[in-house]
Amino acid sequence: MIPAAVAPSAAVEPSWRSDVRADAVRWLADHRPPTTRDELWRYSDVDALLEAMAADPADDQVDVDAPTIARLAGDGPANRLVLVNGRPIADLASRDGDTDVVEVLSLRPSDHRCPADSYRDLRHDDWFLATNRAAAHDLAMIKAPAGSALGAAHVVHVTAPAGHRPVAHHPTTLIRVEAGATVTVVESHVGLDGAAAVNASTTIEVGAGATLAYHRVEQGAAGSAHAGHVSVALGPDACLRAHSFTLGASTTRVTWDVVCAGDGSSVELDGLVFAGPSDHHDHLVTVDHRGSDTTSEQRFREIVGARARAAFTGRVLVRPGTTGTSAHQRNASLLLAPTAEADARPWLEIEADDVRCSHGATVGQLDDEAVFYLRSRGIPEWHARQLLIEGFASEVLESVDVAWLRHHLRDGLEQRRPAIEAAP
Amino acid sequence: MLEIRDLSVSIDGHAILTGLDLEIGPGEVHAIMGPNGAGKSTLSAVLAGREGYDVEGTVRFAGHDLLALEPEARAAAGVFLAFQYPTEIPGVGNAYFLRTSLNAIREANGEPPVDARSFLGSLRSHMEELEMDPSFSSRAVNAGFSGGEKKRNEILQMAMLEPTLAILDETDSGLDIDALRIVAAGIERLRSPERAFLVITHYPRLLDLVRPDVVHVLRGGRIERSGDAALAQQLEQYGYGPRPEPEAVGS
Numbered sequence: 001m002i003p004a005a006v007a008p009s010a011a012v013e014p015s016w017r018s019d020v021r022a023d024a025v026r027w028l029a030d031h032r033p034p035t036t037r038d039e040l041w042r043y044s045d046v047d048a049l050l051e052a053m054a055a056d057p058a059d060d061q062v063d064v065d066a067p068t069i070a071r072l073a074g075d076g077p078a079n080r081l082v083l084v085n086g087r088p089i090a091d092l093a094s095r096d097g098d099t100d101v102v103e104v105l106s107l108r109p110s111d112h113r114c115p116a117d118s119y120r121d122l123r124h125d126d127w128f129l130a131t132n133r134a135a136a137h138d139l140a141m142i143k144a145p146a147g148s149a150l151g152a153a154h155v156v157h158v159t160a161p162a163g164h165r166p167v168a169h170h171p172t173t174l175i176r177v178e179a180g181a182t183v184t185v186v187e188s189h190v191g192l193d194g195a196a197a198v199n200a201s202t203t204i205e206v207g208a209g210a211t212l213a214y215h216r217v218e219q220g221a222a223g224s225a226h227a228g229h230v231s232v233a234l235g236p237d238a239c240l241r242a243h244s245f246t247l248g249a250s251t252t253r254v255t256w257d258v259v260c261a262g263d264g265s266s267v268e269l270d271g272l273v274f275a276g277p278s279d280h281h282d283h284l285v286t287v288d289h290r291g292s293d294t295t296s297e298q299r300f301r302e303i304v305g306a307r308a309r310a311a312f313t314g315r316v317l318v319r320p321g322t323t324g325t326s327a328h329q330r331n332a333s334l335l336l337a338p339t340a341e342a343d344a345r346p347w348l349e350i351e352a353d354d355v356r357c358s359h360g361a362t363v364g365q366l367d368d369e370a371v372f373y374l375r376s377r378g379i380p381e382w383h384a385r386q387l388l389i390e391g392f393a394s395e396v397l398e399s400v401d402v403a404w405l406r407h408h409l410r411d412g413l414e415q416r417r418p419a420i421e422a423a424p
Numbered sequence: 425m426l427e428i429r430d431l432s433v434s435i436d437g438h439a440i441l442t443g444l445d446l447e448i449g450p451g452e453v454h455a456i457m458g459p460n461g462a463g464k465s466t467l468s469a470v471l472a473g474r475e476g477y478d479v480e481g482t483v484r485f486a487g488h489d490l491l492a493l494e495p496e497a498r499a500a501a502g503v504f505l506a507f508q509y510p511t512e513i514p515g516v517g518n519a520y521f522l523r524t525s526l527n528a529i530r531e532a533n534g535e536p537p538v539d540a541r542s543f544l545g546s547l548r549s550h551m552e553e554l555e556m557d558p559s560f561s562s563r564a565v566n567a568g569f570s571g572g573e574k575k576r577n578e579i580l581q582m583a584m585l586e587p588t589l590a591i592l593d594e595t596d597s598g599l600d601i602d603a604l605r606i607v608a609a610g611i612e613r614l615r616s617p618e619r620a621f622l623v624i625t626h627y628p629r630l631l632d633l634v635r636p637d638v639v640h641v642l643r644g645g646r647i648e649r650s651g652d653a654a655l656a657q658q659l660e661q662y663g664y665g666p667r668p669e670p671e672a673v674g675s
Contacts, residue, residue, distance in 0.1 A: 367511070369511045370511050370512075370513050372473075372474055372475070372495060372511075373507065373510070373511040373513070374513070374521075374525075375473070375494070375495040375496045375499070376472050376473065376495050376496075376498075376499055376504075376505055376507075377496075377499055377521075377525035377528075377529075377581065377585070378496050378499035378500050378525050378526075378528040378529035378532065378585070379496060379524060379525055379528045380496050380528065381494070381496070383524070383528065387513070387516050387521070387524065388513065388516070390515065390516065391513060391514050391515025391516040391564070392514070392515055393515070394515035394516070395514075395515055
């Protein structure tokens, strides 16, 4: 099955790009979309995602102004690139003098530059990822040159349905951090109101001794569907400090695929998921420890509304022949009503001996004692609940070093208050 | 100011308070003592509005039918309960919590929000008086606080919120001598002709530092005896049982 969104581009493409497309189309012809019978998709609302993805491609030119972008995605010092329905909007791009060293550009389908081997050679094993590669328009590209420091880039992918027609959008981001560089990247997925499906792919390479602080923010329109795939390759002593926020769409599946390929590489991933009253969110994180002396930390928190469902699978692979692996994961779910549902699934495949590994999951409801304590201090019940939810989220939010993003995310959570009030 | 008439409280059919009467006037400090399980903490919880009790009787407070109000409305009307076991609120900063609380009470009373600068100034000076480290204003409410730090934090909240009726539920329990002195001084500073206190305690040593106007013995679900500050000393000497008759002494 090949989705409607996969349409051959009319543009004259360089061969590397048409090869990637043709390759993906071939793969899709040979493979069926996932179902919940596939173990990796067991907790996903695959049907809802696939149904939304069947919409026409989001290829309309839609005007979006700077205040709207600031409201949807936040605003702060960074080299910023804004793409609407996969097309860059030059007027909305900005550069920050202090972080000028980071390159942020949009590769048109006709662009002959081949951005990164990792993008060209990425192996397909995921139907949504293959669909993205078959259908992607511009590629948002971030490059931190070797040895550069203190760079910050912000890529904003806007999904803009025109009129009342549902659309499917396949935003693509490539991040390349060369040896010894240090860079901060914020990748925002936002949407204008209207029915939409977003199928996003991000490919990240972090070179030897380089450090990437990467923030993936899903704040799509209410009611939208979002499938996201992040593929990361870490070189020797490379370091990824990542955040994953799922705060907007109603149905999501976000897949993180991190390979600690180089010896001494490390990844720390904090996630925050907000599931409104009837939302369904599924997160799958895989860390593949292929090098020795590699470390990983996965920490996810889910806030789950009245009839919502949130799932987290933390997968850890430790390859034979490696030593000194340290892999830890922790999941905490806050259920806002007895009818909310959370699933936490640790999945460890350890094929080496010298491994320190731990996992833990907690599921709880708002503490009645704490609600009473706050109310006894004059704080109305809805506000007491809101404070406790904010408190639960703050452990993740406080770990975000980018101040403007932290404030934007706090505001975003605040705006979901009606969903929280609807919960009891 | 506070008028409790024929208050009966039970939980799951088990009677705890059975027809309790108590009246406290403005500026008065009343102490309630009594054996374990007499219902002292239940009384404070019912006054603050904790759910889960079957309550009969009337409680009037400053013109309000107190039992008809939600807990937050009782706070807005001027009731404050210092908890025996203050709850930990992870992820919510102490100063943020206090400002939210103060502004919620002000809003309920039709007052504008407190000015950030004067709020911080007043918070700082109260914390100094209670010998609390400045870091407690940014730490999460009660999270990881020691027993004594939690009790000081309760007194800090009381000082910031300026209630007209402060109920202290075993605020002295678990305090060492120095902490007890600091907490008692905090209570004494707040004594005023407009403010009443209901001090629930097991031990007379708090009452040496915070002199009550009236001492009550709560026993068998009601106020069994009342007297002046000297009653606390007698209780220390003879316990909660009936006072021995003079002729029985030495026999």
